[in-house]
Amino acid sequence: MWKLALTLLAVGMGSSTAVQHSGARHTHHVVSPQGPHITARAAVLVDERTGAILYEKDAFRQLDPASVTKMMTALLVIEHGHLSQMVTISSKAAHVPGSALHIARGQKYTVRELLYGLLMRSGNDASVALAEAEAGSVPKFVAQMNMKAQELGAFNTQFENPNGLTKPGHFSTAYDLALIARKAMSLRLFRQIVSTRQHDIVEHRLGYHRNLHNTNQLLYAFPDATGIKTGTTDAAGKCLAASASRNGQDLITVVLHSQDRYGDAKKLLTWGFEHWSTVEVLQPGQIAARVPVVHGEEPMVPVTVTEPVWLSLPNQETYDLSIRPFRLTAPIRRRQPAGLVSVVAAGQPPQVAPLRTTRPDALRTSRMSFWQWLKLQFIRGK
Numbered sequence: 180m181w182k183l184a185l186t187l188l189a190v191g192m193g194s195s196t197a198v199q200h201s202g203a204r205h206t207h208h209v210v211s212p213q214g215p216h217i218t219a220r221a222a223v224l225v226d227e228r229t230g231a232i233l234y235e236k237d238a239f240r241q242l243d244p245a246s247v248t249k250m251m252t253a254l255l256v257i258e259h260g261h262l263s264q265m266v267t268i269s270s271k272a273a274h275v276p277g278s279a280l281h282i283a284r285g286q287k288y289t290v291r292e293l294l295y296g297l298l299m300r301s302g303n304d305a306s307v308a309l310a311e312a313e314a315g316s317v318p319k320f321v322a323q324m325n326m327k328a329q330e331l332g333a334f335n336t337q338f339e340n341p342n343g344l345t346k347p348g349h350f351s352t353a354y355d356l357a358l359i360a361r362k363a364m365s366l367r368l369f370r371q372i373v374s375t376r377q378h379d380i381v382e383h384r385l386g387y388h389r390n391l392h393n394t395n396q397l398l399y400a401f402p403d404a405t406g407i408k409t410g411t412t413d414a415a416g417k418c419l420a421a422s423a424s425r426n427g428q429d430l431i432t433v434v435l436h437s438q439d440r441y442g443d444a445k446k447l448l449t450w451g452f453e454h455w456s457t458v459e460v461l462q463p464g465q466i467a468a469r470v471p472v473v474h475g476e477e478p479m480v481p482v483t484v485t486e487p488v489w490l491s492l493p494n495q496e497t498y499d500l501s502i503r504p505f506r507l508t509a510p511i512r513r514r515q516p517a518g519l520v521s522v523v524a525a526g527q528p529p530q531v532a533p534l535r536t537t538r539p540d541a542l543r544t545s546r547m548s549f550w551q552w553l554k555l556q557f558i559r560g561k
Contacts, residue, residue, distance in 0.1 A: 212454040212493050217443040220416070220436035223353040224447045226457055227361055227422065227429035231491035231527050233451050238354040241335055242435045245410030245418045246278065246301045247356055248343030251324050253298055253372070254363040256309050262291040262368070264312060265383065271317075272308040277344055277412075278394075280305045285384065291368075292380040298372045299393045301409060306342040317341060331358050345414040353433040360407055360420045360431050373406030373422075374398070397421050401445050403452070407431070409440075423448045428457045454494055460522050460530075461488040467520055467534060468502045475509035475540045482517040482534040490522055490530060498524040502534070511540035 214224075214234040223238035225231060232238070265287050273284040280302030282288065288296075290312060296305040310320035317340065324338045333355035339346040363369045372378075376399065377392050397404045403423035410418035416436035421444040423430055432447040434440050461467055461484045469479035482504075490498055504518035518534040 212450075215446040215450045217434065217446055218438035219434035219440070219443045221353045222432065222434045222437075222443065222447065223357050224430060224432045224451050225357045225361065226451075226455070226491040227364060227431050228457050229489050229491045229530070230358075230361060232354070233430070233455050233491060234447060235354065238357075239335060239352050241350040241352055243345060243349065243412065243415035244343055244351040244356055244435065245345075245412045245415035246303075246343040247408050247410040247418050247420050247433070247435075248338060248341070248349075248351070249297050249301065249306055249410075250356070250359050250363050250408050250420060251327065251338065252306050252309060252320075252341040253294055253369055254359065254366065255320070255323055255327055256290060256294060256313055257363075257366050257368050259313050261313070262289065262294075264290045266290060266293060266308055266312045268304075268308050269311055272304050272311060275303040275307050275342065275344075277303045277342070279303055280391075282308065282382075287383040288380065289383070294368070295372055295375070295378050295380055295391055298369075298408060299375060299378060299391045301394050303342040303344060306340075310341045328355070328359070331362055333358050343410055343412070343415075345412050353435050356420055356433045356435075357431055360422070360433065364406070364422060364429075364431065370406070373408065374404075395419075395421075397441050397444055400441060401448070403448065405429075419444050421448065423452075425452045428452060428455075456492050456494055458490045458492050458498075459487055460490050460498065460500065461520065461532070463487065464537070466537065468504075468518075470502070470504035470507060470517055470534075472511060472540055473506070473508040475507075475511065477540055480507065480511055480517070480540050481537045483537050484520060484532045485514075485535055486532065488520065488522055488530055488532050490524055491527065492524055496524065498522055504534075507536075509540055511536050513537070513539050 221237040221240045224234040268282045268286045270284045278301045280296035280300050282304050293305045293309050296302040310317045314320035328336045336351040336355040339349035379388050394409050403425045405424050406422045407420040417440045418435045419440040420433045430451045432444050434443045437443050466481040469481050472480050501521045514535045517536050520532050522530040
């Protein structure tokens with residue numbers, strides 16, 4: 180297991196400021212463990228909870244993403260929320276080439292059912308039907324896809340269609356696709372669909388049922404697998420965005436242009452579980468530190484975070500935690516902003532979270548003269 184070692188610093192109130200905290204002080208340098216050998220031209224492994232990159236191989240290289248594109252299509256459709264809307268299949272949607280749900284012009288499906296066909300069967304036809312239903316046309320929907328990519332920080336991505344069929348100017352990277360996958364996996368319906376092995380949908384014009392089986396063979400071959408999306412074209416080769424969960428740890432990997440996409444994904448996910456831990460550094464309500472209060476009934480007040488602070492760490496390694504307190508003057512309110520906490524591990528961007536007081540603290544008027552009290556009120560009023 181990782182070793183808990185804290186280095187806490189008081190910053191921002193002068194060198195004489197004291198901040199009380201719990202934890203021992205150790206010195207450790209975080210060294211990322213050696214990753215596995217894989218066949219993919221580009222790949223990345225990320226911690227779903229923290230977003231930290233645990234492994235990468237040409238992860239920022241622009242490549243054809245094939246049907247892994249459909250993660251973004253599903254993400255947008257689910258966020259739009261029109262899941263019960265009935266969609267009548269157009270002639271354009273019915274005649275899209277490549278992998279298909281095999282829907283016909285005039286058939287009727289709900290948006291939710293088309294999402295199952297999109298993600299489980301990789302239906303290019305379903306992608307066009309959804310794009311038309313959500314935005315009125317494929318070009319308008321693709322514009323939304325590109326806007327969403329920028330919003331997520333997928334700056335090396337450009338989409339030209341909602342399905343991933345090969346087209347000039349349609350590209351992404353393993354890292355960008357992991358960003359999209361991480362956001363999509365935060366949506367309950369998306370997570371449910373991509374982890375489903377088989378599912379029935381209904382064609383509502385004639386009322387017949389269809390049974391769908393997931394194209395993602397990792398769901399059948401890897402017990403920890405929870406998704407996500409396959410992709411294959413001549414230009415892209417074999418691609419896969421995959422996810423898995425073990426002992427409360429959730430990982431996402433993307434492999435592009437792979438000779439053995441399932442083998443590569445299993446190697447990366449297994450390596451991640453064996454060599455990395457997702458650590459909850461601070462919990463809401465847990466006292467992170469005690470910071471000084473000017474003119475308070477007590478010289479120090481406890482502070483805590485409002486949201487959990489998580490960190491990805493190689494096993495047996497440590498992190499540094501520093502507290503930057505604000506200048507606090509009594510009286511103190513409960514949940515008053517009190518400073519910032521920064522958690523840092525080598526090779527990773529710092530995780531910064533706000534600190535707030537856990538309880539009020541009264542003004543120490545009994546030990547102050549009237550003129551001191553009046554001066555304090557004047558200073559506060561400036």
